[in-house]
Amino acid sequence: MKNSILLSFFRQIGRVEELGSGFQRLYKLCKTFAWYDPIISDENAFKFVLPINFYDKIVMSRLIV
Secondary structure, eight states, rough: OOOOHHHHHHHHOOOOSSSSSHHHHHHHHHHHHOOOOOOOOOOSEEEEEOOHHHHHHHHHHOOOO
16 A cells, blocks of 8 residues: 555554455455455556446346346
């Protein structure tokens, strides 16, 4: 995390377990609930892109019984 003050704040309120754990959690949730892999890029800036129909797939999976 670039801003050490923000990192310190989130650690104090218990929202950050360790640096980078949010990415790992998000990736795991994508693999669990989506049928598409996220697109990860670090060309100029780090990006974590969800497929455009990610939300639609989750909604449809809830409708299918």
